[in-house]
Amino acid sequence: MVVTNTTERKPCLSGRGVTKVFGFGNQKTVAVDHVDFDFREGDIISIVGESGSGKTTISKMILGLIGVTEGEIFFQGQPRDIKTHRKKQEYWKGIQAIFQDPFATYNMFKKIDEVLLDCINMRGGKNLPKEEKERLMTEACSFVNLKYAELTNKYPFELSGGQMQRLMIARIFLLKPKILLADEPTSMIDACSRATILDMLLKLRDEINMTIVFITHDIGLAYYVSDTIYIMEHGKFVEVGKADDVILNPQAPYTKRLISDVPKIHEEWDLSTV
Amino acid sequence: MKNTINQAFHSPKFVFGFVIFAIMLCLAILVPAFSKADPLAMQAAACYRPGTYFSIADAIEAKKYNLKMDIKSHRFDKTLTQEDKDSMVEWLVKFGNVEESEIPADAEEFVVFWINNYKDIKIKGLTNAKKQYYRKLTAKLSAMLKTSDIVIAGEDPDTGELIEENKIEFNSFTNVNDVTVRKTFLLGTDNFGRDEFIELCHAVGTSLKMGLLAGTIATIIGLILGLLSGYLGGIVDDIIVFITNLFTVIPSFVLIILISFSVDQSARGVLLVGIIIGATSWTWTTRSVRSQVISLRNRDHVNMSKLSGHSLIRIVFEDILPYIASYVVMAFILQISSAILAEAQLSMLGLGPATTKVATLGLMMNWAMSAQTPLAGQWWAFLPVIVSIALVAFSLNLMNTGLDQVFNPQLRD
Numbered sequence: 001m002v003v004t005n006t007t008e009r010k011p012c013l014s015g016r017g018v019t020k021v022f023g024f025g026n027q028k029t030v031a032v033d034h035v036d037f038d039f040r041e042g043d044i045i046s047i048v049g050e051s052g053s054g055k056t057t058i059s060k061m062i063l064g065l066i067g068v069t070e071g072e073i074f075f076q077g078q079p080r081d082i083k084t085h086r087k088k089q090e091y092w093k094g095i096q097a098i099f100q101d102p103f104a105t106y107n108m109f110k111k112i113d114e115v116l117l118d119c120i121n122m123r124g125g126k127n128l129p130k131e132e133k134e135r136l137m138t139e140a141c142s143f144v145n146l147k148y149a150e151l152t153n154k155y156p157f158e159l160s161g162g163q164m165q166r167l168m169i170a171r172i173f174l175l176k177p178k179i180l181l182a183d184e185p186t187s188m189i190d191a192c193s194r195a196t197i198l199d200m201l202l203k204l205r206d207e208i209n210m211t212i213v214f215i216t217h218d219i220g221l222a223y224y225v226s227d228t229i230y231i232m233e234h235g236k237f238v239e240v241g242k243a244d245d246v247i248l249n250p251q252a253p254y255t256k257r258l259i260s261d262v263p264k265i266h267e268e269w270d271l272s273t274v
Numbered sequence: 275m276k277n278t279i280n281q282a283f284h285s286p287k288f289v290f291g292f293v294i295f296a297i298m299l300c301l302a303i304l305v306p307a308f309s310k311a312d313p314l315a316m317q318a319a320a321c322y323r324p325g326t327y328f329s330i331a332d333a334i335e336a337k338k339y340n341l342k343m344d345i346k347s348h349r350f351d352k353t354l355t356q357e358d359k360d361s362m363v364e365w366l367v368k369f370g371n372v373e374e375s376e377i378p379a380d381a382e383e384f385v386v387f388w389i390n391n392y393k394d395i396k397i398k399g400l401t402n403a404k405k406q407y408y409r410k411l412t413a414k415l416s417a418m419l420k421t422s423d424i425v426i427a428g429e430d431p432d433t434g435e436l437i438e439e440n441k442i443e444f445n446s447f448t449n450v451n452d453v454t455v456r457k458t459f460l461l462g463t464d465n466f467g468r469d470e471f472i473e474l475c476h477a478v479g480t481s482l483k484m485g486l487l488a489g490t491i492a493t494i495i496g497l498i499l500g501l502l503s504g505y506l507g508g509i510v511d512d513i514i515v516f517i518t519n520l521f522t523v524i525p526s527f528v529l530i531i532l533i534s535f536s537v538d539q540s541a542r543g544v545l546l547v548g549i550i551i552g553a554t555s556w557t558w559t560t561r562s563v564r565s566q567v568i569s570l571r572n573r574d575h576v577n578m579s580k581l582s583g584h585s586l587i588r589i590v591f592e593d594i595l596p597y598i599a600s601y602v603v604m605a606f607i608l609q610i611s612s613a614i615l616a617e618a619q620l621s622m623l624g625l626g627p628a629t630t631k632v633a634t635l636g637l638m639m640n641w642a643m644s645a646q647t648p649l650a651g652q653w654w655a656f657l658p659v660i661v662s663i664a665l666v667a668f669s670l671n672l673m674n675t676g677l678d679q680v681f682n683p684q685l686r687d
């Protein structure tokens with residue numbers, strides 16, 4: 001089910017027959033089942049699916065954080081080679097992620113400054129003067145509506161879930177990766193700031209031509225931000241296409257159900273079907 | 275770090291354990307520091323009771339005082355217990371053909387009455403031990419009835435005649451402070467006549483040092499193997515798990531015994547015993563560190579560290595170790611206490627450190643047992659040792675559970 005998009009942009013990340021099986025024997029779970037995908041450079045791609053459909057699993061495989069049971073992933077048109085830790089370090093320079101659970105994402109023993117400093121160092125800013133580093137961090141924080149002065153010398157567990165997610169995005173702002181996998185990056189941020197932050201991400205995309213893989217279960221949000229939508233059900237992509245096509249003219253029954261389940265504010269809620 | 279220490283001292287369990295431990299540690303450090311004497315020097319004959327001993331010759335020469343005091347009844351009051359009285363009455367009624375009403379109530383009259391009526395005869399239905407008891411009691415009581423002065427005489431070398439040199443009147447006293455030569459054994463002496471208290475303080479120190487050594491060795495081996503096995507996985511993990519299982523299947527105590535047995539007794543110092551115990555008891559730490567690391571290595575904070583381009587070593591030290599540090603500290607404390615116990619067990623079997631060099635808690639137990647002090651009722655030879663072992667292990671375990679409360683992230687605010 002390869003997207004037959006006729007744009008001249010080439011895919012920067014593709015997969016063929018990518019499969020992940022957890023456990024063995026009776027305990028076997030097929031989390032991702034022979035999926036193909038082509039993510040084009042500069043696109044915003046949404047992967048939409050309900051809980052447990054394998055969204056997080058596929059993103060971890062793409063990141064190279066867990067092994068692929070079967071199939072192959074291509075990076076910039078070449079089969080991906082991340083056999084050693086050294087090669088992985090190289091790979092991660094261009095691909096970054098925002099994890100689903102902000103509370104589990106941070107090392108509790110490291111101060112917030114260190115998290116941001118790591119990003120500056122990774123971008124080769126190790127030898128910058130202290131003031132310049134602080135200016136960069138302040139800029140990144142204000143980008144996500146956080147105050148750097150309030151965060152210095154704090155530990156991540158002293159922040160709220162939403163603040164942690166914003167910090168994650170500030171990190172991406174500093175790192176400016178080519179590809180970003182964002183696993184429900186705004187799940188704990190209020191609707192108002194969510195729109196701002198999503199707009200920021202879109203701006204970032206335009207600035208540095210970043211490819212964003214946006215993972216969500218909110219099909220409305222996916223429609224709002226993305227160019228291409230992948231609908232995922234039980235580890236398989238059941239529908240793939242341009243956002244307009246998928247939302248306005250859904251083919252798969254699962255997609256239709258997802259769309260009809262979006263609550264509409266101006267309609268009265270029919271509690272009998274719940 | 276500072277925060278954790280602060281929190282630890284808010285846990286009553288930890289504080290209680292710490293206080294006990296600190297007291298034991300102070301005894302083990304201060305007493306040897308102030309008494310320079312060799313703790314294994316023999317100072318008396320075997321197993322003297324705790325108390326102050328002073329020279330009788332000195333007491334005879336010391337200044338005499340006369341006190342107005344009914345010495346005899348005082349003696350009876352002090353020495354004749356109700357229990358003794360009851361068994362005496364029992365004997366008189368059962369075997370002495372005496373009516374209970376005939377027995378006088380006054381202590382002195384009662385003793386006189388007893389001496390007049392008691393006969394050391396063969397009686398059926400009385401155990402040997404009981405007979406012995408009556409015989410001893412009677413001898414003691416008749417000595418106490420004496421009120422004559424004591425005359426100290428010297429022998430004339432020519433005639434062989436006894437010449438009075440000194441006379442101690444029945445009611446003369448001396449002030450304890452006037453007797454200059456005396457020695458206090460706080461906990462008596464052991465079966466070799468060594469000062470039990472001094473020896474015990476040295477032994478606690480030695481045992482703690484040994485426990486520290488064994489605990490450190492066990493924790494370092496366990497930590498390194500557990501980290502390697504848990505983080506690297508794959509073939510390294512398989513090999514380490516295999517070795518660990520091998521060590522677990524053979525109970526470590528059997529292993530300790532076998533190794534100790536194969537080392538010559540004279541070469542077996544405290545250091546070596548500590549190394550043997552440490553080198554055989556790391557399995558437990560390895561297994562728990564491994565399982566903790568396995569559950570940690572796929573956490574998102576580790577993933578994020580990877581994405582930030584950190585090296586494997588840095589990930590282990592920054593993202594894994596801090597999370598298990600509390601756990602390792604607790605394992606370390608437990609290893610110390612179990613090493614002290616293992617040394618005690620080993621020494622009881624006669625496989626502990628060489629017996630002539632230092633005292634350890636286990637060796638003191640071994641000496642007390644081999645001299646059969648429990649049978650002889652010489653409690654001071656073994657009870658303080660048992661209590662010390664128990665207190666050290668107990669305080670370490672208390673600190674451990676106290677830390678458990680502190681390190682639990684749920685309690686961290």
Ligand SMILES: Nc1ncnc2c1ncn2[C@@H]1O[C@H](COP(=O)(O)OP(=O)(O)OP(=O)(O)O)[C@@H](O)[C@H]1O
Nearest residue numbers: 022023029031050051052053054055056057058217
């Ligand atoms: N480490 C694992 N071991 C075994 N099974 C796993 C593991 N991780 C995920 N799974 C299983 O794989 C399936 C997909 O999980 P995944 O986390 O990818 O879902 P998801 O789409 O991200 O769901 P959500 O929206 O709730 O985050 C689930 O059935 C889950 O039970």
Ligand SMILES: [Mg+2]
Nearest residue numbers: 055056057100
């Ligand atoms: Mg998920």
